[in-house]
Amino acid sequence: MGADHMDLHDLTSRRTFLEHAGRFGLGAAALGCLDGRATRTDGDPATPVGPHHTPRIKRVIWLCMAGGPSHLETFDPKTELARLDGQPMPESFTRGQPIAQLQGQQLKVLGPQYRFLPRGESGLPVAECLPHLASVADRLCVIRSMQTDQINHDPAHTVMNTGTSISGRPSMGSWVQYGIGSESQDLPGFVVLTSKGGRNPQPIASRQWSAGFLPGRLQGVEFQSSGDPVHYVNTPGGITLEQQRQLVDSIGRLNALRQQEIADPARATRIAQYELAFRMQTSVPELMDLADEPKEILEMYGTEGADGSFAANCLLARRLAERGVRFIQLYHRGWDHHGDLVKYMDVCTRLCDQPSAALIKDLAQRGMLDETLVVWGGEFGRTPMFQGKGSQAGRDHHIRGFSMALAGGGVKGGFAYGATDELGYHAVEHPVHVRDLHATMLHLLGLDHERLSVKHQGLDMRLTGVEPARVVHEILA
Numbered sequence: 295m296g297a298d299h300m301d302l303h304d305l306t307s308r309r310t311f312l313e314h315a316g317r318f319g320l321g322a323a324a325l326g327c328l329d330g331r332a333t334r335t336d337g338d339p340a341t342p343v344g345p346h347h348t349p350r351i352k353r354v355i356w357l358c359m360a361g362g363p364s365h366l367e368t369f370d371p372k373t374e375l376a377r378l379d380g381q382p383m384p385e386s387f388t389r390g391q392p393i394a395q396l397q398g399q400q401l402k403v404l405g406p407q408y409r410f411l412p413r414g415e416s417g418l419p420v421a422e423c424l425p426h427l428a429s430v431a432d433r434l435c436v437i438r439s440m441q442t443d444q445i446n447h448d449p450a451h452t453v454m455n456t457g458t459s460i461s462g463r464p465s466m467g468s469w470v471q472y473g474i475g476s477e478s479q480d481l482p483g484f485v486v487l488t489s490k491g492g493r494n495p496q497p498i499a500s501r502q503w504s505a506g507f508l509p510g511r512l513q514g515v516e517f518q519s520s521g522d523p524v525h526y527v528n529t530p531g532g533i534t535l536e537q538q539r540q541l542v543d544s545i546g547r548l549n550a551l552r553q554q555e556i557a558d559p560a561r562a563t564r565i566a567q568y569e570l571a572f573r574m575q576t577s578v579p580e581l582m583d584l585a586d587e588p589k590e591i592l593e594m595y596g597t598e599g600a601d602g603s604f605a606a607n608c609l610l611a612r613r614l615a616e617r618g619v620r621f622i623q624l625y626h627r628g629w630d631h632h633g634d635l636v637k638y639m640d641v642c643t644r645l646c647d648q649p650s651a652a653l654i655k656d657l658a659q660r661g662m663l664d665e666t667l668v669v670w671g672g673e674f675g676r677t678p679m680f681q682g683k684g685s686q687a688g689r690d691h692h693i694r695g696f697s698m699a700l701a702g703g704g705v706k707g708g709f710a711y712g713a714t715d716e717l718g719y720h721a722v723e724h725p726v727h728v729r730d731l732h733a734t735m736l737h738l739l740g741l742d743h744e745r746l747s748v749k750h751q752g753l754d755m756r757l758t759g760v761e762p763a764r765v766v767h768e769i770l771a
Contacts, residue, residue: 345740361629371410379405404680416708426651439712439721464506467621477618480577492628671698
């Protein structure tokens with residue numbers, strides 16, 4: 295039977311109805327949002343549990359430099375490292391420490407490959423390979439004493455996203471939605487965009503934005519920054535919006551009847567996601583159409599449109615923020631610089647420096663930066679020791695001390711917090727673990743990291759886990 299001859303009201307069999315529904319496209323879109331496992335939570339899983347106190351910000355934009363940018367070539371100047379360039383690395387720094395790819399090798403010091411200059415009125419030192427971020431130095435809050443637990447990429451990303459290296463836990467964007475919900479009715483509350491360019495772009499698994507054991511509707515939705523932004527969300531040929539509206543309403547009624555009999559969080563998620571998928575059919579094309587952006591804005595970001603670049607994704611991040619998306623995560627894959635450090639630092643900074651700074655400036659000129667936290671950094675840093683030889687030298691993975699930069703609502707600008715030792719190896723002043731960064735982010739959003747928890751497998755689970763975590767009040771404005 296042709297779709298335009300099918301009377302949806304005559305379909306009394308739920309199974310038959312859903313078989314026909316697949317032909318209307320929305321089934322794949324809605325079910326595509328259900329990869330995260332949903333289990334029972336206390337109360338209605340569709341109702342946010344917070345905020346616990348007055349929030350300082352409304353949203354987070356997390357710019358993830360996937361692969362691990364070197365703190366020694368970005369935000370952490372080391373004169374002693376430069377003095378010891380080429381000499382053996384003192385064993386007192388490295389004895390008993392975890393090393394990724396330099397095991398059993400003679401360890402030699404690699405000095406900073408770029409000059410650091412004082413920037414802005416604050417004089418915050420920024421490496422010369424980041425001239426655009428240097429232009430917003432007075433808005434940057436640099437944490438120089440970050441630490442994490444895992445020394446390889448995928449588990450380190452998992453720690454950065456979920457607070458633990460154990461797979462299957464909810465991502466931070468999902469926790470934020472669980473805590474305070476989304477401001478958008480027409481877009482997901484948690485959106486992910488990816489780009490690549492540089493040395494050895496590492497793959498990023500979709501479980502990095504999973505909802506884990508939280509309701510599946512809270513997981514991140516990956517948008518493609520070129521082509522169809524969301525698979526299967528477009529209206530199939532020959533189908534009208536009115537027909538799709540009838541389909542969604544009918545599915546909703548069937549699911550609601552079953553939900554009255556047996557309450558199931560997964561079904562509640564499915565009902566909500568069918569409705570969201572329908573609304574996205576009009577909101578997403580408008581979001582992705584950059585034709586209404588002035589030429590000077592496109593030039594500021596360094597893009598000509600939705601071309602899949604990090605620059606285009608930064609502009610889309612601003613547009614998502616304007617439309618009420620709560621948590622926006624941008625991955626740029628290419629920062630894994632084991633070799634040819636200068637060559638690939640130049641590639642990555644050329645692709646990421648200008649749009650990162652443009653996003654901060656754009657949010658500021660629209661009066662949105664004070665209500666947005668922008669986070670810039672990778673899953674770990676790089677070693678003071680070098681890999682390779684001569685001009686092809688690079689740096690290995692490093693977890694004992696590295697840098698991340700913040701900007702926006704609630705944090706001090708033109709400010710550096712914490713410190714690594716004279717060679718940039720250990721965080722020796724005010725160490726900040728990833729858990730502490732998570733606790734601080736949640737605090738700015740109005741959430742108490744110790745109270746934001748879900749009972750799962752007999753435990754009170756939370757983003758910051760069971761290890762000690764603190765809000766880093768010293769960086770707050």
